[in-house]
Amino acid sequence: MATTPAPPPVTDKPLIEPSPTPYADPPPSPVGASARRLDGLEKVTGEALYAADFFPREADLFATILRSHEAHAEVLSIDTAPAMKVAGVVGVYTHVDVPGTNRQGLIKRDHPVLVEDRVRYKGDALAVVVATSESAAHAGRDAIRVRYRPLPVVGSIDDALAPKAPKLFPNGNVMGGKRIRKGDADRALAEADVVVSETFQTQTVDHAFLDVEAGIARWDGRTLVIHASGQWVHEERRLIALALGLPIEQVRVIQPATGGAFGGREDLGMQVHVGLAALKHPGKTIALRYDRAESMRARHKRHALRIHYTLGARGDGTLTAAKVTVFSDEGAYASTGPAVIRKASSHATGPYRVPNVHVDVYGVYTNNNPTGAMRGFGACQLAVAYEGMIDRLARKLGMDRVELRRRNLVRSGDAVTTGQVIPLATGVECLDAVMDRFRNGGRPLEPLPPYRRRGWGVSTICFGLGYGDGFPDASRAGVRFTRDGFLEVLTGAVEYGQGLLNMVAQIAAAELGMPIEKARVIWADTGRTLESGSSSATRQTYFTGNAVKRAASELKEEILDIAGTHLHVHPHEIVLRDGLAVTRFGEPRSVPIAELVADGFNRGYELSVKALYKPATLCENFETGQSPRAFITYLFVSHLAQVVVDVETGQVTVERYIACHDVGKAINPQSVDGQITGGVAQGIGMALMEEVVMREGRMANANFTDYILPTFRDVPPVETIILENQDPGGPFGARGVGEPPLIAAVPAVLNAIHDALGVAPHTTPCNPQRVWELLHPEQAEPPADIRFRTAPPHARP
Amino acid sequence: MLYQPQILEEALTLKADLGGDVDALAGGTDLLVALSRGQWRPKNVLDLSRVVERSEIRKADSRFSLAHGVTHAQLTRLPVRALAEAALSIGGPQIRNRGTLAGNLGTASPAGDGCVALLALHAEMELTRAGRGSRRLPVRDFFLDYRRTELRPEELITRVVVPADWTSAWHKIGKRGSVNISVVCAAVARSPQGRFGVAFGSVGPYPLTAPKTEALLNAAALTPELIDEAAAMAQTEVSPISDHRASAAYRRAMCGTLLRRLLTEHFLNGRD
Amino acid sequence: MPENVSEHGGAASPADDSIWHWRCKVNGQIIERDLPASTTLLHALRDHCSLTGTKGACEEGECGSCTVLLDGAPVNSCLVLAAQTQDCQVTTIEAMASGRKLHILQDKFLAAGAAQCGYCTPGLIMAAAALLKQHPDPTPDEFLQGMEGNICRCTGYKAISEAIRQAAQEWPTPPEVP
16 A cells, blocks of 8 residues: 555553454364464455455546346437546447447346446446546436436336236246246145145345446557456456457456455346546546446346245145246346256255145246345345245144254255255254253343244245256366465355355465465456456355366376475375475475475476366256256254244344254364354344335335344354264365355244244245234335235236 | 534634535534435534534522533533433434434424423523624524524534423423434423423424513413413413324324323422 | 336546535545545545555445544544544554554454454454553453454454453553543
């Protein structure tokens, strides 16, 4: 930070040197150690540079985006002349100026970078304005004159499926579907002793990462370099190159420090727009940033799902059948929509043995915010349904909720919905662990006034990690020694807070017997690293972890070879640990690895290894949704929430929270704990308060005053239990942690409300009004959000 | 143009001279939100945050007289329960350190937490215009319509006067544990002579009082039955709307619930 | 205009902001800058002083990411005009560490894993510094009242609370008054 004046010492505080980690006896191997975050120091000092932090340092010109004023309209004309008259404006660009495909979108590439003739949501981009200052760019943006012919706004799934609904895309309003057929669900339901039915409605959720989208770009005539925060730099490079008509090698994407993502950065935000501006102004660094309102209005969201769920069981609680119909509001553009409906269907009955399953999932286009990835997509909404149904069934059967779960949870060797057999199923172990903690721990309960009631709820979920269903899924990594004695890991994967840097560094260090302090990571730069796939789908620990381990393992062989010549033993008789090569037998003799590395370079070795990890999953049968290997492996999780509900006001407080995750192996326990606790906080947010309210295609609460996030007061200290049943295919036995904390949290909280009230919630979030309406259904008003105003159609489209 | 007077007289003169052409800026916790959202493009700004003695709190004749710049943080320590609790419910410490009671009145938001407490307490306020002196009026006469008040363009809110010897209580419903915009908030106060004040926030175009409910409570000794009657009456006196924060039905019902709870927990059987 | 055609935009550019000569003691150094009068303290620090450790996130006082100390008290720098800090003292995250020596809160945040994405961290550290200055050994209520203005989207708060509590244990008592 050369431009920052050196601050003088501040006197009113103690100054100390960094102390060692709080864990008294760090395990000898870097794997399993809570080593400090590699990017921690720069983050606690404020020196870490996030995308917007480049602005005062780098920007030559500023760009901004004109967004649609209408939710659904034909664009008749865009008059940019008034903008060009604004002092400071140096360029205004519309779709005619985009040299490439002008399209983006992760799976379905249906989202125009700059709209040609039709806007589909209030946030569609129409023009990019470039100016010498940000305020001039904004003034230019506001001066552009746009004429529209407004079209009827398709504001809800019901609107979209209505017989005379306007067609949003040439093929109609149904984006796609996915099904599961296993056994005969209709017959089994008819024969079931007990049947429970419910319609659930989950809400649209905003990622609300704090670090608002921003980026800088520069085109020097040969390479377009973009610094912006995404989740998959190599795919972003591919999409940017296509949209802008550049050869892929002329685009370089570099990830700055990133303040959260949660799936919200999987789709491109402003990368192509800032890149376009750079192409038009060679040699200039262009800066573009959203404000919070633009971030919320423009970005894709978590899908709101309407789920019709019917579950049948025998009198003893054995599940026999599930029939599930799901409609997903895809919004204006689908992007990852197809993956979301696949994940919803393959997780439709969660971790339970259900012999007869009938699932239909449909994605439906509307004029709401486009949708995309968000932590736990598809699986998260379905968990609300299947875990809610288990508790409803328990009540109807008069059976204990935990016992009912134990009876039906898949055991090792059983199959889940897709037919995939789970070799190591640990749902029961997780459930037992949280119940044990719950019943044998915790502080004494405070007595409550009569209008407050206490309840607890439990959830158990399973989650298939990785893309699954035969989708290409691979990671590449490089591991090398440097001449200054460092162990360097190169990965294309993105760190956005989840702890990826430590994960790869600790694995490489463990494999090579090096202290973590000697490891460093080069990451997420398409100019320097290989493609590692997205930081999403809970996949990086498994995929990139394995790639790093493979590369490190091969590099180890090289070091062992050199060590053999130094120690005069066969390389197999040497181990690497604590920075030393040590003989295994007899009186231990050792030589520092640094010496071996130096010797290796002298011999002309590269000491640099690249590796690929590419396990196969299998595409499902389209008719039945069955696949013997839909996912590479499954995670099992159980959560317990204890809540206090004010039955007069409907306010819910989460009083105690226990989360048990079988992560295979915690590469860095502190990171794992942080991921679990943070996911639970987001789950509490989704269960109780967060909700995007759309009105006629306009987000009514595009700010943090009305889009409510959990605060310190809303999240109790989560009691985490980490189980380590090692996965045979995972690096050091690790599976992962990412998404399940959120997935399991939402139903645990809802089930606790059910327990407290005796009435089961069906709509998220359970904000005070919704809880009150559960108890006073006669006073329930149609929600402010028009999407949910009409009765759900039970018919298939 | 930004004006930064150090003494109140100067501020009043500027306001009187510029009238509607200048926006008074107190703590900035409302106006700067509008600035950030592009809803406020200031031409002239009168920054009151430098005026000396703006934070003064005087106690005389069993009344607290609060200068215009008294912050929510200061109010949290004031021994007037409804006002202190209302102040504590506003934002986090960063907001409470900046936001002022006079600013809360000036903004006249229907959800103005401080305003609701002042209404229940039958507080008074002083509006001053340079050269014409001050006029004092009950806070109850201040609000006219949605974000419209008795404050004239040439005037500033210079003081708020709150009784120090009333019993009072406050409750707010928000959607999370802290930093909430009221879905509904309520305040109840009672003078040593037994006169009640009842007020609600977020259930009308501006912070509302409930005069019929007050009359009911003033007329008889407080009993559980009277409390039920008052709770029912209060629901007829409010005019909530449905919006993205809550439905009208819920807000109306909550007015009854909060009033019943406040009266039962803090006023019945001479509690507090 | 024909029916069912809507027209938007065409706004005349707004009047230019007047210029304010800002003078402020930031992290112990007098800084003077000519700024548009409507510049917030947040943007003055970030865009005009390159002090980008202070983060903007909601820019309406709801998240606390932009917390700085203004004459020792925590404020949201997005809700204060730079002009309102004329001749005041502003302390930002950049002043917390002294060279390689971390402030005790920074050290505890690092050790407890309280910074994940790290974006809320500077604001949290400033709010916590103000809290511990006022309440060196905060009760649970004082703790929540001091920290409730800061939002963290990724940690779930546990590690942050832990870090602040550990810092409190080593905080000097009685606190030094600046």
